[in-house]
Amino acid sequence: MRDAAASASLRREAEAILRATVDAPAGAPATTVADVRHRILLDRIGDELERDPWLRLSGVDELVVHDAEQGTSYGASITAWLDELGDIATAANRLRVHPNTLRHRLRRARELFALDLDDPEVRLAVWLELRRSAQPPPPGPRVS
Structure with missing residues (x-):
């Protein structure tokens, strides 16, 4: 045995x-x-x-549905920002958007989906759920 x-x-x-x-x-x-x-x-x-599923943050589920239905990039934006340890410039470069565009997306995600991205435990949970829900796009060419 x-x-x-x-x-x-x-x-x-x-x-x-x-x-x-x-x-x-x-x-x-x-x-x-x-x-x-x-x-x-x-x-x-x-x-x-x-x-x-009850373990998941409802805001992340809403965000994923919103991105799919509306063609927005909140999930990819948050994931890039978290992957870059909160470095707006590097994350924006990775996403090939202006840093102000990324700041706007992060602010709107907080507002629309009630995600407290200032709380490190919430950030970890959001990151885990976004990684589970969809692989982020591969980094594109760097913008100088």
């Missing part, structure tokens, strides 16, 4: 590694759990948010 439990554990670990590396380029070196533990953690948190 002990071998069966060990086998099941190893299988879960292998599946988690495969899931975390599904986007790795062909011919990439072998990956260990230590290499992708952070991705496995994010995948598991995302799974939990899918299993129990």
Whole structure:
């Protein structure tokens, strides 16, 4: 029975590694759990948010629907800003918009979706949910 439990554990670990590396380029070196533990953690948190929707912030769900229906970029804007650790200039450059445009989007997102982006725990939850809901667009060419 002990071998069966060990086998099941190893299988879960292998599946988690495969899931975390599904986007790795062909011919990439072998990956260990230590290499992708952070991705496995994010995948598991995302799974939990899918299993129990009441855990999600309603404002993020509203934002995602609004972006899809209205063609806005609030989610991508917040994600870029958070990915750049709040650096407006770098995030705006990444999005290829003027810094004032990004400031406006962040202010409107706060207003429209009641997201307290000044609270570090809310920022973390928003970032996790936005990462779960859609992959942000890849960084475009830098604007000088």
